[in-house]
Amino acid sequence: MKQLYMMMLGMLVVIGSFAQNLQLKFIPLAGNTSLVLDDSIYQTKAGEPITVRKFLFYVSHIQVKDVHGKTIPVKNNYYLFSASDTATWNIALPIQPQMLSAVSFTIGVDSIKNVSGIQTGALDPMLGMFWTWNTGYIFAKLEGNSTASPLPQQTFSYHVGGYKHNENAARTIYIPINSSHKVTTITIGANVLSWFNGVNALSIKAHPLCHSPGKLAMQIADNYSNMFQLLKVQ
Secondary structure, three states: OHHHHHHHHHHHHHHHHHHOOEEEEEEEEEOOEEOOOOOOOEEOOOOOEEEEEEEEEEEEEEEEEEOOOOEEOOOOOOEEEEOOOHHHOEEEEOOOOEOEEEEEEEEOOOHHHHOOOOOOHHHOHHHOOEOOOOOOEEEEEEEEEOOOOOOHHHEEEEEEEOOOHHHOOOEEEEEEOOOOOOEOEEEEEEEOOHHHHOOOOOOOOOOOEEOOOOHHHHHHHHHHOOOEEEEEEO
16 A cells, blocks of 8 residues: 555656756747648738648757846757657646746757768658768658649658758747746747748749759748747746
8 A cells, every 4th residue: 555655656656857847849830820730721921822732840959048148058858849749849848837938959960970970850751851971860851742842742841951051951940928927828820821932032933853962951940940939928
């Protein structure tokens, strides 16, 4: 009976500890509405209609700052967000709820991991986010269909990556929070239309495909670095 009591007490401690972790949650959007894969039609700023089939990106190097601007140490891990898998939308950070001023993270995989051999977990090449040992990981992926595309089946496909100095597509995102209460959950929207509507106008008709590091990949990365917006702080 005593053993059962101690076991239950241990489980409650674990559950309670998890509940007290700071949660970072990503929500896929298309403009101001929830993204619906494979079905809904959205329109880019250029007037090109799109249907999205895949939307994925790597999140790494997460940092949070307290209300005094001090960075709270967080061990770096890699997380693969997939719009088709809600289990990947939430990241539990080993940080107690507290008042925060900002959160930052990187979209991408650093150069060391790109050349460190076969990885596991979120970086497992079997997840379809890896090119070759020469070109490394795909940092973000967007695939779908558009009547503007000249490709067969009117597809478009953007696999963005590149870790070398002159073609680095990793982007750091900084989001102010400035909370007046202890934060338990930070909800961030990720707007797919920003891939097309950012600082570099992206036309599916002109560029339906990007499958290698280089100028176009970096331009797309500049675009989607602005796709994140703070939706809610709890």
